[in-house]
Amino acid sequence: MLSTVGRMLLATISAWIALGQTSCAGDRISPPKMVFAHYMVCCPANGLGATVEDFEREIATARSYGLDGFALNVPGWSREPHYLAISRRIFAAAERSAPSFRLFLSFDDAPVDDSATMLLELSASSAYLRVEGRPVVSTYSGTPEWGGSLRKRLSSSGVKPFLVPNYQYPTDKFWSRNYSRPTAQFLDDLFREHPDIDGYFVFGPDLGYAKPPTDGPLVAARSKLADKLSMIGISPYYRGLRGNFRVFESGGFQGMAAQWTAAIESGANWIEIVTWNDWGESTYVAPYGDIRRQDLWNYHWGSLLSHEAFLKASRYYIDWFKSSRRPSIDHPSIYYFYRPHPKSAYGIASPETGEQGRPKGWENLVDCICVSTFLPRPLTVDVTVGGHRQSTTMPAGVQHYSFEMFEGPVIIKVMDQGRPIAEKQLEFPITKLGQMGNFNYFAGEIALP
Structure with missing residues (x-):
């Protein structure tokens, strides 16, 4: 799709060379721009017994889409030793097959002792991401007290972590307010009162594509003012399960594209796709087999739908972010995104019990066949749903369009100028049954000459 592959390869190589000798402007840290994916260590596609070879294949896939590494999400491991065992295998895979692919730990409410022990072991790996020789450490939520305790615990070993946390609380006091959506005052106070923080990671991206994203640009701006690093979370979609049975509309890829654009234009240092493999909350972008496959872990998360096209469409923005230039488009690409049922259907809230219902926020969903195009020249897209035909000409460049949903194939x-160049019947028809798609998006691609 892009003409910048060679230039991007050179830029990536140069970036990794520069990583070990980070430049500074005054006290400001300026590592190369990198894109990571948030990896749920609990949930490898091949199960808890996934091998080093399995992880090598996942890393190869991530690299093929321009990703620079994984942030490994881990809670405490002493009660669940598989977190450390799986992390060791992921590091072994990176060391063996991908010298430039970097890993770092993102602690998820992990005890300080568990975190310190794990970091001391894994940061010795050549695959561990470092800035100015210091191992990068991130978090999901947490407080500055946790980070201070971790630093103190590590000091006797001579290890000083490079902290880029997602602290959502200013203190560990029980009355502390949650800042899952940070404010300027919260960030300014955090950086001023805790100078040992090296940057900030905004985990929860703006959800609801109709409004322009604001959280990422805010974090990038306030971090820059404080001479800190910013890492912006970008998510394709969200639909939870069980007690978290809620959903947010993304307009197909349009919401993710808006997050990418906002992060790029705000001057963010790093980007983290949230997530690679959180199957339960439908934020995953990782492929896990045939595009029609729905039975991962024997339907442990219910019926899944492929999201790989979210990752494919993101390649344009990954290249744009790293090069700071909009890539030229030499080959056309067309992606489609749709729920295989209307929002009025009933889904499965809990795969274990089969409890049916509609997720919180279902009434704000849009029934549509969403198409995103990356075109060097205009092409006409014709969509027929259950006998209802709709057509529009998509201009050159990046465009998004929503076609009305009906029941049927x-x-x-x-x-191209009236000449048919591609035709595809999509993988799933639109039905009244919500259990198959369960308020998730299916994402696919039209093969074009």
Whole structure:
């Protein structure tokens, strides 16, 4: 799709060379721009027994899409030793097959002792991400007291972590307010009162594509003012399960594209795709087999739908972010995103019990077949759903369009100045049954000459 592959390869190599000798402007740390994915160590696609070879294949896939590494999400491991065992295998895979692929730990409410023990062991790996020789440490939520305790615990070993946390609380006092959506005052106070913090990671991206993203640009701006690093979370979609049975509309890829654009234009240092493999909250972008496959871990998370096209469409923005230039588009690409049922259907709240219902926020969903195009020249997209035909000409560049949803099979045709060049019947028809898609998006691609 892009003409910048060679230039991006050179830029990536240069960036990794520069990583070990980070430049500074005054006290400001300026590592190369990198894109990571948040990896749930609890949930490898091949199960808890996933091998080093399995992780090598996952890393190869991530690299093929331009990712620079994984942030490994881990809670305490002393009660659940598989977290450390799996992390060791992931590090072994990176060391063996991908010298430039970097890993770092993102602690999820982990006890300080567990965190310190794990970091001391794994940061010795050549695959561990370092800035100015210091191992990068991130978090999901947490407080500055946790970070201070971790630093103190590590000091006797001569290890000083490079902290880029997602602290959502200013203190560990029980009355402390949650700042899952940070404010300027919260960030300014955090950086001023805790100078040992090296940057900030905003985990929960803006959800609800109709509004322009604001959290990422705010974090990037306030971090820059404080001479700190910013890491912006970007998510394709969200639909939880069980007690967290809620959903947010993304307009297909349009919401993710808006997050990418806002992060790029705000001058963020790093980006973290949230997530690689959180199957339960539907934020995953990782492929896990045939595009029609739905039975990962024997339906442990219910029926899943492929999200790989979210990752494919993101490649344009990954290249843009790293090069600071909008890539030229030499080959056309067309991606489609849709729920295979209307929002009025009933889904499965809990895969264990089969409890049915609609997720919180279902009424704000949009029933549509969403198409995103990356085109060097205009092409006409013709969508027929259950016998209802709709057509529009998509201009050159990056465009998003929503076609009305009806019940029945979905067929997309693509025409170049009236000449048919591609036709595809999509993988799943639109039905009244919500259990199959369960308020998730299916994402696919039209093969074009």
